[in-house]
Amino acid sequence: MCRFKRFVWLWGMFSLLSSSCKAATFDFATSQLLILSNGDKESAQAADYLFGHLDKRNTDRSKFRIQRSDTNLEGFRGGIVYVEIVEDLESDYEIINEEGRLSLFGRNRAVLRWLSYMLIDRLGDYHRLDIADIPPSYIDFKTGKVDFAFRYRDPHLQPNLNQDLSGILLTHNVDRDWGLWGHNLRKVFVEGIETEAMALVDGRRDSEQYCFSSEKTYQAIKAFVLEEYGRGPRDARWFMIAPNDNDKVCTCASCRKLGNTAKSATAAIVVLLNRLTKEFPLDYFYTTAYRTTREAPKIRLAERAGVLLSTIDLPKSPQLKMETPSVREFTTLLQSWKAQTSHIYLWDYISNFDDYITPFPVLRRVQRQLAYFKKMGVDGLFLNGSGYDYSPFDDIKTYVLSAVMIDPSLSVSDLVKRYHQRFYPVSADLLTSYLLEIEDRLDHNNSDIAIYSSFRQLMKYGLDADRFNKFYADLVLLEPQLSGEERYRIKRLIDVLSYTKLQLDYHQGNLANGFLEIENDMCRFSNRNDLFIRRLRESQKEGITNYKEEKGSINLYLREWEQLKSSVIPVNKFKISKASGISSGELLDEAHLLSDNKLGFVSDFNQGWLLAGEDIRAIGHNLNKRQGPVRLEMRFLLNPRHRMYVPDRVELWNGGIKIMEFTSSDFVLLQDIATLKKDVDLSDHTDLEIKIYKSKELKNSVIACDEVQLY
Known part of the structure; x- marks a missing residue:
């Protein structure tokens, strides 16, 4: 460290003396390169890493010679790359670029590893290096001190699960970096939750929630950390100390003394977090601003403690309108936590969880919202995506998102183009033009595409079918x-x-x-x-x-x-005109689904099913020409998890008169489908009104019907 300070002072004096003329800079085209460190163990290992990975990629040693030393080599004529780890560096990294020497300083080996790959790629512009597998560099290597925009950066996409790639991109990974994540505190109670660690709810100990002021809870977490990771030396880990996903709060005397109320457990949890940071000064301890911990505490969190907030209710449009209620509410929540902690992470969303595959633009939206997040004191992002599953463009998204979380001012267009040119040399133009086109359309329209969007919604708000079909056809060609x-x-x-x-x-x-x-x-x-x-x-x-x-x-x-x-069904002789909610009178945009001759997917309620949260009225025409009975058949999806049940009853009306009624007992249940199948005489009834009354088993039950058939 002393060498570093002395070096910076001397360099600063040199800069002042030479400020009157344009300073010469490092020549990346130099034919000889010396990788130099100050000799301390960590810095020497970082220098060895750079040398090893640069040298093995050198395909023309006759024109580019690379050497490694911890001291200046007598008589060496060429460029020097000096590498040093400075744990108490004032910035995340620092570059000093001067004639004959490029000095790289980083807080830890991870930062210097990332800088090493940035440098290797830069040198590849001047030398014959095999860099086909390295993502393009996006830093200019000018002299300066730089802090990353966000301290924690985790794009939860399949490519980021690769530890080598994650190291190159300098990203985090929830599986690798977190010892506890989500609502999984139960893991620390290896032999079961002791009574004293259970929450006291309504005067009784409740095994479904924890007492966060209990010594038993603290000791269980301490034992878990020691057993799984030890005290060190080791890399830092993050631990999520969050209540179970319910509204139960411990109101024992100890928790109440700390500040718990019947609805808020924040006070006791924050005291626990602060205590844990003292026990394990290497690590980070976080909780969530969710349900019983949504309310910010009245005391300040320790330096290595923080909070994770979800953006689930924040619009997913590039430009946030600050006056909208959801944005105002989220801003107020952020500000309340910002008053008590310097470490706020966000759980944001970058995939359509109802459709991982159909192209889903997120890059410009995320980049534009980063400025707002940064302004509000956010210093970490978990970007929840398709995770362990493949999704189209997940490689380019991982690269771009990792870059803009480091520097939000980077050009998304430039990052996309350069990445595709590196990894898709022949198809780069095709991929780039399509991806940027859908990104630009979303950005221009400031569209708010929900993270749970059915395909029908995508077609309505985001997907240009003709443009996609052309892109697909061009790929095939x-x-x-x-x-x-x-x-x-x-x-x-x-x-x-x-x-x-x-x-x-x-x-x-x-x-x-x-x-x-x-x-x-x-x-x-x-x-x-x-x-x-x-x-x-x-x-x-x-x-x-x-x-x-x-x-x-x-x-x-x-x-x-x-x-x-394999199915063959009679041509439907019922022609829907419109459908609406009986109570609200609102028209249902997707009424056509009731007579389109296509059955819905039993496994997916977004595929072919008309969904309604109230009783509905469907108006249409009976196109049957023959006299006598015809078959009426209606199918309803059963999905209790999503509140879809057998209708209470179905009524047929004509001319304001009810002509028949069927109750839930008339339905035939087969696995996840309830079918009403009846022979009815509609000879004198051309115009039909069909009323469907939702189940009364649950107040907010849902109707899911795919077809009203007459044949």
Whole structure:
């Protein structure tokens, strides 16, 4: 450290003396390079790392010679890269760029590893280095002291699970860096929760919540940390000390004395966090601002303690309108916590959890919101994405998001272009133009696309079907021209995007465009999308397993298609005109689903089902020409987790007169489907009004109906 201070002082004096003329800078094209450190263990290891990874990539040693030493080599003529770890550095890293010497200072080896790859890529502009597998550098190596915009940076996408890549990008990873995450405090009670560690709720000990002032709770956490990680020396770990996901709060005498109320457990938890930071000064201890810990504490958190807030209720539009109630409420919450801690992390969202595969623009939205987050005191981000599952463009998203969390001023367009040029040399223009086009459209429209969006919503608010179809077709045409890793990646992209092609076919397909075919008054699906089904099945061989968060198996999705393809149903003679809520009178935009001749997917309530949270009225026409009874058939999805139950009753009306009624006992239940199937005489009834009354089992139950059939 003394050498560092002496070096900086001398360099500063030199700068003052030479300020009257333009200073010369380091020549990256130098034919000889010496990697130098001050010789201390950590710095020497960092220098060895840079030397080893640079030297092994040097493909022309006759023109570029690299040496390594901890002392200046007598007679050496060339450029020197000096590397030093300075634990108490005032900034995250510092660069001093002068003639003949480039000095890199970082707080730890992780920072210097990241700087090493940035430098290797920069040197690759001047020398024959094998850098095909290194993400492009985005720092200019000018003299300066730099702090990262955010201390904790975790893009939760599949590429970031790769520890080597995470090191190159200088990102964090929830599986690697957190000893406890989420609502998992139960893990510390290895032999079960002792009574004294249970919350006292309404005068009784409750095993579903914890007493955070209990010595037993503290000792259990302490024992867990020591058993799993020891005291060190080791890398720092983060620990989430959060209540179970319920509204129970301990109100024992000790917790109440610390400040707990019947609705808030924040006080006792913050005291516990502060105590743990003293016990384990290497580590970080966080809680969540959620449910019983949403309210900020009245005391300040310790330096290595903090809070995690979710942005679930914050609009997912690039430009936040500060006057909207949701933004004002979130700002107030942030400010209340900012008053008591310097460490606020956000749990943000970067995927559509109802559809991991259909392209979902997030880069410009995240970048634009970073300025607001930074202003509000946020210093860490967990960007929750498709995580362990593949999603299209997850590699470029991981790279860009990791970069803008370090420096939000970087150009997203430039990062996207340079990354694609590096890893997709032939298809770069095609990929870049499409990705930036959908990003720019979202940015221009300031669209707020929900993180749980059905495909119908995506078509309405975000997805340009014609543009996607052209992109897909261009990829298919380009694939034969590719080779190696690029061909593998593009083939995988084509295969998995066949899901979106199938989705478009399902939602846009009808009798007129050939998606459905009629023979002998029976309706069936055509074979025009068999190629997309085969390609999507191929994606499973490439490790693609899920297309959404819940019940999202691609294998299950393909089985649904097989079921549809093998089914033949009578042509529906009921033609829907409109549907509305009986109480609200609001029209239902998706009323057409009730007579489109397409059955819904049993495994996915967003696929073909009309959803309504109130009793509904459907108005349409009976197109049957024959006299006598016809078959009425209605299907309803049963999904208790999402409050979908058998309707209380169904009524048929004509001309303001109720002509028949069916109750829940008339339905046939088979696994997840309730079917009403009755022969009815509608000979004199052309205009029909069908009223569907939702289940009374639950106040906020939901109707899910895919088809009202008459045949």
